[in-house]
Amino acid sequence: MKLFESVLNLIYPPKCIFCGQILDYSAVIHICGSCFTKLPFSDSAIIRPWQEDEENYCDGALSVFEYTGMVKESLIRFKFYNKPGYYRTYARLIADKLNKLTNIKEYDMVMSVPLHKHKEFIRGYNQAYLISKALSRLIKLRECSKVLKRERYTESQSLLDRQKRNQNVRGAFSVKLPKKVNGKSILLVDDILTTGSTLEECSRVLKQAGAVKVFAVVVATGRK
Numbered sequence: 070m071k072l073f074e075s076v077l078n079l080i081y082p083p084k085c086i087f088c089g090q091i092l093d094y095s096a097v098i099h100i101c102g103s104c105f106t107k108l109p110f111s112d113s114a115i116i117r118p119w120q121e122d123e124e125n126y127c128d129g130a131l132s133v134f135e136y137t138g139m140v141k142e143s144l145i146r147f148k149f150y151n152k153p154g155y156y157r158t159y160a161r162l163i164a165d166k167l168n169k170l171t172n173i174k175e176y177d178m179v180m181s182v183p184l185h186k187h188k189e190f191i192r193g194y195n196q197a198y199l200i201s202k203a204l205s206r207l208i209k210l211r212e213c214s215k216v217l218k219r220e221r222y223t224e225s226q227s228l229l230d231r232q233k234r235n236q237n238v239r240g241a242f243s244v245k246l247p248k249k250v251n252g253k254s255i256l257l258v259d260d261i262l263t264t265g266s267t268l269e270e271c272s273r274v275l276k277q278a279g280a281v282k283v284f285a286v287v288v289a290t291g292r293k
């Protein structure tokens with residue numbers, strides 16, 4: 070740990086991202102022992118593409134947790150209640166699971182699902198980008214989020230059914246630098262996987278731009 074970081078940790082000791090308990094200043098993953106035993110870790114190794122009746126662009130996904138209880142509450146704080154620092158722990162957990170289950174050498178780059186700039190301005194950060202940046206350092210792959218762009222503002226997905234979600238995100242993204250993804254295998258980062266419409270649409274434009282493989286990594290999912 071760098072000196073600056075150690076000093077910061079003494080002043081602002083790390084806290085468990087699930088219950089707020091103060092942790093040892095040297096803690097790397099900010100989860101207390103008690104929460105760790107209760108967490109709904111996702112048993113599924115790789116989640117297969119989700120829309121079996123339709124063409125799939127995303128080649129699969131991996132999730133650390135099930136989207137429920139304490140995980141759901143922590144992700145809500147991360148996104149809406151100004152707890153961007155949680156990205157460090159989320160990124161480490163994703164990196165650990167990726168290391169266990171996949172061959173990271175197969176991939177060329179990491180990128181996040183873009184937020185519309187208005188949303189990012191209001192929130193002050195793109196939560197998926199923070200995870201993507203940290204993840205890229207941990208697994209030593211290039212971070213290329215600037216390649217993907219959100220073209221238009223989309224209604225919040227959470228109240229829509231799957232069909233409406235698909236329509237809602239259609240054409241919402243574009244690839245700004247197709248050369249960068251042509252022939253490449255990509256890890257695509259988001260915080261939550263629900264229906265998969267957003268990840269699927271990002272994968273579609275990436276594949277159209279020549280990407281060979283798009284594999285999604287998320288903190289939590291409601292899918293098995």
Ligand SMILES: [Zn+2]
Nearest residue numbers: 085088101104
């Ligand atoms: Zn805790």
